[in-house]
Every structure is written in C-alpha cells, then in structure tokens.
Amino acid sequence: MFVKHLGSGAYGRVDLVQDDTTGEQLAVKTALLPPAEHNPSLTTLREISALTALRGVEHVVQLVAFHIDTPERRSTIYMEAAETTLANKIKENAPKGGGWGLTREARTILYEVTCAMRSINAAGVWHRDLKPENVLIMRDGGAKVADFGLSRDASSSK
Numbered sequence: 001m002f003v004k005h006l007g008s009g010a011y012g013r014v015d016l017v018q019d020d021t022t023g024e025q026l027a028v029k030t031a032l033l034p035p036a037e038h039n040p041s042l043t044t045l046r047e048i049s050a051l052t053a054l055r056g057v058e059h060v061v062q063l064v065a066f067h068i069d070t071p072e073r074r075s076t077i078y079m080e081a082a083e084t085t086l087a088n089k090i091k092e093n094a095p096k097g098g099g100w101g102l103t104r105e106a107r108t109i110l111y112e113v114t115c116a117m118r119s120i121n122a123a124g125v126w127h128r129d130l131k132p133e134n135v136l137i138m139r140d141g142g143a144k145v146a147d148f149g150l151s152r153d154a155s156s157s158k
C-alpha cells in the first residue's frame with residue numbers, strides 16, 4: 001500500500017510503501033527506461049550492483065529486493081525506509097542561530113558517514129555522489145549512506 005512520496009529526480013521516484021499484513025515499511029525507487037532502450041539503465045544496474053556488494057555493511061542503506069520488468073520498461077529497487085535526510089535536518093536547523101554547529105548529534109552523523117565511506121571503499125565501491133541529500137537519517141537517529149546510482153566498481157574503473 002502506498003503511504004507517501006519521498007523524493008524524485010531525473011531517474012524516476014522514491015515512495016514509501018507498507019506491507020498490509022506485516023505493517024513493514026519500505027522505500028521503493030522506481031525508474032522507467034528511456035523510450036529507445038530495452039535494458040535497464042546503467043544507473044539502475046550500478047545501484048543494484050553496489051547495494052548487493054554492500055549488504056550487511058553498517059551505515060549503508062540496505063537493499064531488500066529488486067525487480068526488473070522488461071515489458072513494462074520499469075526497474076524497482078526496494079530498500080529499508082529512512083525517516084528523513086541529512087539535507088532536511090540541516091534545513092530544519094538552519095534558522096536556529098545560523099548554523100547547526102558541531103552538536104553531539106552532528107558529530108555522531110559525521111562519524112557514521114565517515115565509517116560508512118571507509119567500508120564502502122574497502123568493499124571496492126566508489127560512491128562519487130556524497131551529499132546531504134544522499135545521507136539518510138533512520139528512525140533511531142542513525143545515519144546511512146544511500147544513492148549508489150553514480151557509483152563505480154573500483155576494480156573496473158582503472
């Protein structure tokens with residue numbers, strides 16, 4: 001069941017959905033293939049490949065499932081759902097005296113993102129698009145790096 005729209009970009013959209021029986025909520029990223037293409041876009045394949053390589057890695061958004069529907073020209077990526085993004089948190093905090101400052105919460109997020117980037121690089125993935133919009137804040141307040149659409153496999157990028 002559709003709950004709410006979470007974000008959209010050039011690729012398609014991200015929605016929050018809920019399993020009617022279990023109540024579990026997931027974020028669903030849907031991309032439509034360009035009209036002249038018969039295969040999922042490279043962006044989608046790179047994202048699925050990176051998220052698969054990063055299964056179980058702390059502070060990285062976790063892939064639950066994916067589906068590529070060739071006749072419907074649609075690819076769907078199911079991920080754990082976050083509460084908000086770091087970009088939203090910075091915006092919400094900006095009016096309070098002009099800066100978020102290095103509060104304890106900000107320091108923890110910085111530390112978690114740094115740990116995530118170290119693990120991502122150690123797994124042979126280059127994220128290449130780290131920014132507040134791509135850092136998710138989970139319900140427990142923890143940070144997770146997301147959006148691997150621009151990522152590259154380090155071993156094939158030399």
Ligand SMILES: Nc1ncnc2c1ncn2[C@@H]1O[C@H](COP(=O)(O)OP(=O)(O)OP(=O)(O)O)[C@@H](O)[C@H]1O
Binds near residue numbers: 010029079084134146
């Ligand atoms: N797992 C998630 N839980 C909650 N919100 C999410 C999740 N994944 C993505 N979003 C929201 O959707 C937005 C776009 O998702 P994502 O960054 O993966 O796509 P994108 O291709 O980079 O889009 P854009 O080009 O607009 O940045 C995010 O900035 C965030 O607000």
Ligand SMILES: [Mg+2]
Binds near residue numbers: 133134147
């Ligand atoms: Mg993004």
